[in-house]
Amino acid sequence: MNTAQVFELVQQPSAADRALAEMRAQFGRNGTASRWSRLPTRARAVICYAAGLSTTLAGRELDQFDFEQQEAIRLALGELLATLREFDGSVLHRQEWHRTTRRSEGPTRSEQEQAEHENKRRAELNEQAGILEGRIAALRKAAGNGQ
Known part of the structure; x- marks a missing residue:
């Protein structure tokens, strides 16, 4: 074995060292950046739109945005979260969303029964x-x- 081969073996990290470096890189990432990178592009585009940014920027990683853009995304996420809190699982039921179209046809049976019960x-x-x-x-x- 010549000196070049020995030097090359010494420089190459072991599989364990590579795995440890990869884990450190992942854990070292900002949690927000990690979450952003896991989002589907469509969700990122919605967030960019809500932030007033071009939806074409959705393909970028979070650290590729400048400070103002990151701040706009942060504020938009806060607004989106506040809006989403208005909707719970029950209002996401299909029947709840399509109830408005039936109102034009008149009250439902349960509404009629409720009105009859109230009148009684x-x-x-x-x-x-x-x-x-x-x-x-x-x-x-x-x-x-008596008085």
Whole structure:
């Protein structure tokens, strides 16, 4: 073995050293940059659009944006998160989204049943109120006769 071969063997990192260097590189990355790079290009384009940037920039890594662009992306993500919090899993159900188209056809059966139940309850309460008003009037009359 000549000196050049020995020198080459000494310089080449082992597989373990290469794996460790790769892990350090991944862990050393900013968590935000790592998350950005894992996003699909379409999601990045939406975020760029929300940030007021060209959607063609979606192919860039986060560290390729200048400070102002990164700040615009950060603010846009905050706005998007706040907006998304308005929607929970129940409102993402298909029936919830297409309910508005059925409203033009009239109320649904459950809405009709609810309205009937409310009307029935209202009538019962009105009847009870009438009975109580009659009793109050009778008590007032009896109290007036007794004085």
